[in-house]
Amino acid sequence: MRLKISKSKNVTLYYVIKTIYIDGKEKTVTVEKLGNENDVLKKSKGKDPKTWAKNYVDNLNKLENENNLKILIEKSTSTLIPKDEQNLFNCGYLFLEKLYYELGINQICSTISKKYKFEYDLNSILSRLLYGRIIFPASKLATNELSKNFIEQPNFELHHIYRALEVISKENEFIQSELYKNSLKVSKRNTNILYYDCTNYFFEIEQEDGLKQYGPSKEHRPTPIVQMGLFMDGDGIPLAFNITSGNTNEQTTLTPLEEKILEDFKLSKFIVCTDAGLASNANRKFNDKEERAFITTQSIKKLKKHLMEWALDEKGWKLTNDSKSYNIKNLDENEELYKDKIFYKERWIKENGLEQKLIVTYSIKYRNYQQQIRNSQIERAKQAIEKNSIKLDKCNQNDYKRFVNRTSITKEGEIAEDKVLSLNTDQIEKEEKFDGFYGVCTNLEDNAEDIIKVNQRRWEIEECFRIMKSEFKARPVYLQRDDRIIAHFTTCFLSLVLYRFLEKRLEEKYTCSEIIETIRNMNLYKANELGYLPAYTRTDLTDVLHDKFGFRTDNEITTPKIIEKILKNLFFPK
Numbered sequence: 001m002r003l004k005i006s007k008s009k010n011v012t013l014y015y016v017i018k019t020i021y022i023d024g025k026e027k028t029v030t031v032e033k034l035g036n037e038n039d040v041l042k043k044s045k046g047k048d049p050k051t052w053a054k055n056y057v058d059n060l061n062k063l064e065n066e067n068n069l070k071i072l073i074e075k076s077t078s079t080l081i082p083k084d085e086q087n088l089f090n091c092g093y094l095f096l097e098k099l100y101y102e103l104g105i106n107q108i109c110s111t112i113s114k115k116y117k118f119e120y121d122l123n124s125i126l127s128r129l130l131y132g133r134i135i136f137p138a139s140k141l142a143t144n145e146l147s148k149n150f151i152e153q154p155n156f157e158l159h160h161i162y163r164a165l166e167v168i169s170k171e172n173e174f175i176q177s178e179l180y181k182n183s184l185k186v187s188k189r190n191t192n193i194l195y196y197d198c199t200n201y202f203f204e205i206e207q208e209d210g211l212k213q214y215g216p217s218k219e220h221r222p223t224p225i226v227q228m229g230l231f232m233d234g235d236g237i238p239l240a241f242n243i244t245s246g247n248t249n250e251q252t253t254l255t256p257l258e259e260k261i262l263e264d265f266k267l268s269k270f271i272v273c274t275d276a277g278l279a280s281n282a283n284r285k286f287n288d289k290e291e292r293a294f295i296t297t298q299s300i301k302k303l304k305k306h307l308m309e310w311a312l313d314e315k316g317w318k319l320t321n322d323s324k325s326y327n328i329k330n331l332d333e334n335e336e337l338y339k340d341k342i343f344y345k346e347r348w349i350k351e352n353g354l355e356q357k358l359i360v361t362y363s364i365k366y367r368n369y370q371q372q373i374r375n376s377q378i379e380r381a382k383q384a385i386e387k388n389s390i391k392l393d394k395c396n397q398n399d400y401k402r403f404v405n406r407t408s409i410t411k412e413g414e415i416a417e418d419k420v421l422s423l424n425t426d427q428i429e430k431e432e433k434f435d436g437f438y439g440v441c442t443n444l445e446d447n448a449e450d451i452i453k454v455n456q457r458r459w460e461i462e463e464c465f466r467i468m469k470s471e472f473k474a475r476p477v478y479l480q481r482d483d484r485i486i487a488h489f490t491t492c493f494l495s496l497v498l499y500r501f502l503e504k505r506l507e508e509k510y511t512c513s514e515i516i517e518t519i520r521n522m523n524l525y526k527a528n529e530l531g532y533l534p535a536y537t538r539t540d541l542t543d544v545l546h547d548k549f550g551f552r553t554d555n556e557i558t559t560p561k562i563i564e565k566i567l568k569n570l571f572f573p574k
Contacts, residue, residue, distance in 0.1 A: 001031055001064070003057045005050070012037045014053050016060060020529050020560065029529050031060070033074075064559070075527075087526050088535060089151045091553045092519025093131040098549050098570045099501050100127055104182035105494070106571075111178075112171050120160040122167065126491070128154060129161070133495040135520045137473035140165070151524070151563060165479075165487035172490050176240050177264040179497065183237070187504065190234035193454055194261075195273045195461040197232075198250040200225040201475040201489075210482040215246035226477070228465075228489060229253040231261060236460040237500045240265070241493050243486050251280040258286070271295055271444070273454055276302075279441070281352045288354060288443050295455050298358065298439035307349065311360045312433065317343040320449045328362050328436075339364045344448045359440045359448045367436030374431060378403055378423070385421045403427055463512075467499065468492050471516055505548050510541055518542060524553060531557040 004015040014034035020027055034040050034056070037049055044052035081087070100106065109123035131150065132143040140161050147154040168175070183189060202221040203212055212224040225246035231239040242257045254274070261267055269291035274283070279296035287294040300311050317326040319341060331338045343362045348355060377400035385404060405424045440455050468474040474492045479485050502515065518541050524532035536542070538554050546552045551566045 001057055001061050003053050005053075014040050014049070016057055018530070027529065030074075031530060064561070086148065088149075088523050089526060089532070090135065090149045090520070090522060091151060091524050091532075092522035093135055093150050094551070094553070094566065094570065095502060095519060095545055095549050096131050096134060096498050097127065099186075099498050099505070100130065101570055102186050103179060103497070103501070104185070105130075105179065108175055108178045108182070112167060112174070116167055118163070118167070120156055120164065122164055124154065125156050125161055125164045126168065126494075129491045130495045130498055133472050133474075133491055134499055134516060137471070139478055152567070162484070165484045168487040168490050169483035172486055173260065173264065175490060175494070179494070180239065180265050183497075183501075186501065187237075189237065189239075191239070191265075191267050191270055193234035193271045193273060193457075194239065195232045195234075195458055196229065196254055196258075196278060197275065197458070197461045197465065198227055198229045198253055198278060199465045199469075200227045200246060201469075201477055204476045204478060205480075209480070211243060211245045211485055213246035213248075215248070223476075226485060226489075227253065229257050230461065230464060230493075231257060232461045232464060234457070235504070236457075236464075237504070238464060238493060238496050241489065243489050251278055251283060254278055254283050255286050268292075271454065273458060275458065281354065284354055284356065284441075284443070293442065293444050295440060295442045295444065295451055297455065297458075298441040300360065300434060300437050300439045303358075303439070307358065310347070311345075311358075311437065311439065316345050317362060318345060319343060320447075331364060335364060342452065344452065346448050354443075356441045356443050357445070357451075359442070359451060361438045361440070361452060362436050363438075364436065366438065370435045371432075374428070378428065381423060385423065388419075388421060464496060464500075467512055468496060471512055472496070506541075506544060509544075514541060518545070522553065524558065527557070529560070531559045532563070533557055 001016055001018045004017045006013045006015065013036055015030055016032040016034065017028055018031050020029060034043070034053060040049040040053055105126065106123045109126055113122050128147040128150070129140075129143060132138065132146055136143070136146040136149065138146060141158060144154070144156075144158045144161055180189070200215065200218055202217060202219060202223045202225050204223065205212070206223055208214060208224050211226045213226075215225050215227070217223075217225050227244045227246060227248055227250060228241055229244065229250070230241045233239050240257060240261055242253065242260075244253050254272075258272065271293045272283075272287045273295045274297075276297040276299050279294075279298070284294050284296065286292075300308060303311060314329040315325070315327050317328050318324075319326065326343060328343060331343075341363070344359055346357055346359045349358050350356075380400040381403040384401070403424045405422045407420050407422070440451060442451050444451060472492055472495055474489070477485060477488060479488055499512075499515075503510075503512075506515065518539070521536050522542065523535040525535040527533050532553075533556070534554050536554075542554060546554065551569065552558075553566075555562075
């Protein structure tokens with residue numbers, strides 16, 4: 001900043017001015033109007049106006065260097081804002097950007113760019129795809145426009161995004177393995193336990209092609225799907241993923257991805273934890289060798305008769321650190337005492353040439369939960385029977401329609417075309433006997449309590465899928481080409497990794513919705529070329545974000561110089 005003295009025939013005016021650069025072009029702006037010579041004389045209390053003004057500017061420069069500068073912004077009630085000029089910018093993405101550079105994703109982009117030697121900026125494109133997926137989830141077309149909401153403006157066009165997707169698809173496996181290696185520099189990864197699950201994503205078209213195939217849709221959509229298999233480490237951070245066609249048996253998706261982890265990630269000793277749907281005998285045997293092991297849920301309903309009878313037997317139940325044997329039939333007499341307890345029994349079995357430990361648990365809380373869910377479904381079934389308008393052609397195992405019987409009879413009891421609906425009490429009784437029971441199989445010799453605890457954390461991988469589907473809006477998928485579909489899910493995967501590391505940085509004290517809504521609403525209003533004003537509510541969460549990441553955007557005004565400093569520290573951390 002410097003002093004400007006403007007003299008005319010009748011008056012001398014004093015200004016504080018500053019030279020700034022906008023898009024590489026030099027521009028001089030007024031920081032403060034000090035007034036005419038009489039005004040300055042009053043402020044100086046009789047001192048030489050010019051000398052006082054120079055000292056005043058020197059002090060402003062000192063305060064600016066100390067980030068203590070007070071800036072007066074002149075606005076008029078009669079002056080319109082410039083047309084088509086953006087004034088509001090998101091700064092919440094800066095926390096994601098810091099993690100992006102800490103994880104070295106920019107270096108991964110640099111390596112790929114050197115390989116292909118294209119002219120567009122892959123790092124700029126990929127980073128905006130990730131920030132946009134978390135903060136402004138939308139199509140690739142919309143993401144291109146929404147990128148303009150960030151302080152750093154995009155330096156690419158829409159066709160560059162689609163070209164980048166092709167490269168991201170080709171380098172998908174390289175990106176995953178390099179990201180894992182880089183992540184070890186940021187945080188210790190718990191790879192002793194790996195959780196695996198599989199889900200599918202639907203398209204808005206009906207035509208099958210390539211990866212887009214009809215298959216068992218988890219959301220019961222009558223459109224083609226693709227499947228995503230995902231490995232997550234023991235701390236809930238995604239490790240690796242693959243995409244397979246919608247008609248692929250999901251049980252066959254585990255082994256190929258695990259083999260890539262063994263080869264590319266150089267991991268060899270871990271426990272694979274899955275649900276019953278992915279626990280084929282082949283998958284169990286694959287992890288019953290070398291230094292690997294498995295823990296998987298086991299449907300009690302699908303056990304052999306003698307094992308089911310043992311599992312449901314009321315006698316012989318244990319509690320951790322308790323030598324007493326319990327009869328679960330008697331627990332209701334002291335429900336308050338036992339409502340939070342988990343009882344268990346265990347035995348070794350040999351099934352299909354594989355020795356494994358069968359652990360069965362029983363809990364009053366789980367029993368009550370299952371009863372509550374089923375009672376709600378029974379009520380829906382009763383209402384449907386009363387209306388006599390239910391279609392029973394399609395019914396899955398968790399559908400309330402399973403509690404409805406349909407018969408066709410006459411008043412004389414003969415077969416007729418008339419439909420009669422009734423409550424299926426046999427099905428209700430059949431399900432009731434399994435209330436509160438839960439089964440787990442493993443080849444580990446560890447105590448039952450530890451195995452149960454490991455298995456209970458499977459909810460985190462289910463949450464990963466929920467976040468991608470709900471918060472990140474990963475579906476429906478609008479892309480057609482297989483390579484772009486794979487690239488789309490690569491960006492979803494990377495976004496999930498970024499978010500999980502953000503969650504860990506915040507010590508898992510906030511919900512997903514709280515975090516995303518907060519950074520989505522963290523906007524800065526560009527008052528003029530001199531600075532930005534916070535246009536968001538300062539909260540405990542925004543304070544924690546700033547404290548954890550080492551910069552602030554919530555001062556009354558943030559100068560372009562401060563923004564520049566923040567960005568420099570993100571790109572080149574000390």
